[in-house]
Amino acid sequence: MSEKDTITGVKPCPFCGQADISVRSETIPVLGGTGDLQEVTIYQVCCKTCNAEGPSLMVKTTAKHAESEAAVLEQWNQRLGRHKDAPPNLKNCPFCGEQPEVLRDPEPAPILVEIFCSDCGATGPANDKDDLMVLWNKRA
Ligand SMILES: [Zn+2]
Ligand SMILES: [Zn+2]
Numbered sequence: 001m002s003e004k005d006t007i008t009g010v011k012p013c014p015f016c017g018q019a020d021i022s023v024r025s026e027t028i029p030v031l032g033g034t035g036d037l038q039e040v041t042i043y044q045v046c047c048k049t050c051n052a053e054g055p056s057l058m059v060k061t062t063a064k065h066a067e068s069e070a071a072v073l074e075q076w077n078q079r080l081g082r083h084k085d086a087p088p089n090l091k092n093c094p095f096c097g098e099q100p101e102v103l104r105d106p107e108p109a110p111i112l113v114e115i116f117c118s119d120c121g122a123t124g125p126a127n128d129k130d131d132l133m134v135l136w137n138k139r140a
Contacts, residue, residue, distance in 0.1 A: 017140025
């Protein structure tokens with residue numbers, strides 16, 4: 001492993017405990033306040049092991065890549081989830097401490113498709129085999 005490929009000072013995933021993470025950036029058009037389309041870049045840290053995603057960061061496309069990457073990693077590293085009371089069956093977001101939302105696909109039968117935090121943009125681990133709530137509540 002070369003030093004360039006390693007992201008130093010990064011905490012492991014709060015769900016699965018693995019440190020195999022990557023930073024994703026994507027440039028998308030959004031509607032600006034004056035009704036015109038503007039391009040922004042979304043940064044998000046992803047766990048390659050369990051597919052969880054950390055808080056998302058939206059920056060101007062002119063922002064420096066290295067600085068944005070450092071900022072989103074800082075959000076990934078923040079762990080405020082333990083400071084608040086957990087809701088009855090779902091633990092709070094491990095990153096920002098807010099209560100997560102549950103997204104269900106209504107057709108054909110209501111199935112749980114995603115658990116996400118609308119506050120910071122994080123989404124829980126995802127795979128086909130396990131209960132998403134169990135995966136979300138798992139804390140490494
Ligand atoms: Zn993970
Ligand atoms: Zn959150």
